[in-house]
Amino acid sequence: MELQGETERGEGDFVGMGRFAAVGTSRVIPPRHGSATNPFRRSSHMEEGGGHGAGDRISSLPDDILFSILLRIGSTRAAARTSVLSRRWRHVWARLPELRLGTCDVPPGATLLDSIDAALDACSAPAVQRLEVAMYCHGLRVHARRVAPWLRFASQRRVGDLYIEVPSKMKFFLSTPKPKKEELELPVCDGATRITLSLERQWRLRLSRVGSFTSLTDLHISCATMEGSELGALVSEQCPRLRNLYVFVRLAAASNVSIRSNSLDSLSFDVENTEKLEVIAPKLEVLTVCDATMADISAPKLAEISWDGDTGYDPLCHRFANAGRHLRLLDLGSKCVVASLMHRFDKVNVLKLNLNLCNFKGTEAYTNFLNETIALPKCEKLKLRVSLRDYDHSFASSMFHLLRNCNSTRKVSIKVDSGHLTVISMLLQMCPFIDGLVQGNFSPF
Structure with a gap:
């Protein structure tokens, strides 16, 4: 990478971005001082904040306004590239309260995954409001061990809104070899209000039995393999404020799933290998069920039902107690x-x-x-x-x-x-x- 003027210091001094900014970045040579095409360029005197009159006025703005500007770019990687504009901008992106990573604007494979890891390593924000890692790269194979540090980061930085989506053979109908079974642990994220995980169907998603998701209101899990008992315990015992639950997974072994929640408003349940679904939810209003062999639903406030799949309703196997x-x-x-x-x-x-x-x-x-x-x-x-x-x-x-x-x-x-x-x-x-x-x-x- 070659930069002219004030920014020509090499990757080592490049805002500490390391691999994250450099990965997949073409040769960048901003216009020199005074160019009409680059209003951000300034003299070294102005860059230190000592200039007067017409100059760079953006860099003198408070951090919260700079955060607002960079967040509107829509990509953390793109926000990091603004570091070439000024020393003032060099560490601003690393303190952003929202991180949006993973878009396939760099060569796929380990390069993309390394750039995500580098961005998380460089992040200096004590708390992150949103972490989004969304990869829509067809053919990219991601292993569970690469995703595990992202989940730990979310737990440690008390991420409020967590969104992780990895390419799945099931989603893209890829003719690649069948992925090996891997395990991924979801640590307790007591600061999260919303969690969305779209993973690989062969991954065994393990849930910690210690601690609670005390703030979680929305949970969406798709394309994973789980234990029926762990799924039931997560919703019934560890999510006291959960209001909306969407699960599209398969169970590792055929078993019952029991969901008991005093806070649940909406439930979408499409879980393969479920022998019987039991739901006790006094506030539940919206229910979506697909292919429930047997179901026992106690929901006196139930107002909306969507029933789909190959299994039709049978009053001998499907019971709606207390429903109007x-x-x-x-x-x-x-x-x-x-x-x-x-x-x-x-x-x-x-x-x-x-x-x-x-x-x-x-x-x-x-x-x-x-x-x-x-x-x-x-x-x-x-x-x-x-x-x-x-x-x-x-x-x-x-x-x-x-x-x-x-x-x-x-x-x-x-x-x-x-x-x-x-x-x-x-x-x-x-x-x-x-x-x-x-x-x-x-x-x-």
Whole structure:
């Protein structure tokens, strides 16, 4: 790296950034003093803060304002590069309360990981409000041992908002060799209010049984392997203020998961190898469940349910104790309409049905669908998302059947994945209360 003028001191004196600033950085030669293209350049007299009149006024600003400026850059690595502008800026970036690392603007591999480690080593902030390490590099393999120091840093610096995402074979459908099983420990982060971990499916995420996440309100864990007992203990015993929980993981061995929380408001549960899910949460209002073989839910304030996966609702296997008969939202996946949860509730403000007509192959499947949807709960708004493909022969009859059974419905929205203009036109003419009808690629309602 070659720098001219006041900044030409070499990497050793380069704000102490070391590998972090130098990694992947091309040859940088800022304009010399007085260049109109570089308003930050100044005389050495001005750089020491002794100048007057028109000069560098940014560097004389208080640290909190400089922090605000650098945080708006959006990348800690980019913020560190501002060190070439002035001695005043050389250590400012290292005291930033937020660190955003890992973007693939440098060659992937060990170089990127080394730059992340260097940035954390150089950080001198006593407390960090947010640590974000997000790597979206396809094909980059990250080992658990490289992530462990980042978690320890978050624990020691009392990071408030922790976000770590590593490339996963599962997420990118990579044809790389199957990753080896590795272990990663999540230390107690008593200063964290929000933790988001998107890891590698083969990693065994270990949870410390000592200490508590006393401030944690939001926890998101995806693409990892866990122990059912550890997951239950974490939520039930170590997170007294947890309000929102999202888990998309697999259990190391088939087992039950028990969640007992007096603070939980929202739960999204998609955990492979769960034999039975038990939830006791007096404040729980929003529940999302995927493929629950058995479930026992005690949530008297439950107001929204999303049920998806290959396992449909079965009153013999799935029990909602203390739940009322009125919901704000009921959202059912395409394979859960038949033998569904609709009969459990009398009234739903918004009913969302995902219909995949490919599932209605044969007379028996279609007849079951008709029988199960005769008695729909009363709903003010019905939202249908229909996948047709080559099975459009049952589209019209399915739609008319559902609409006939929605006497209390005021608005209907329909989304289809391909154009069937004749049937769509007929629906609009016969059903003026249809609020909207969208064709093409699906988007969330």
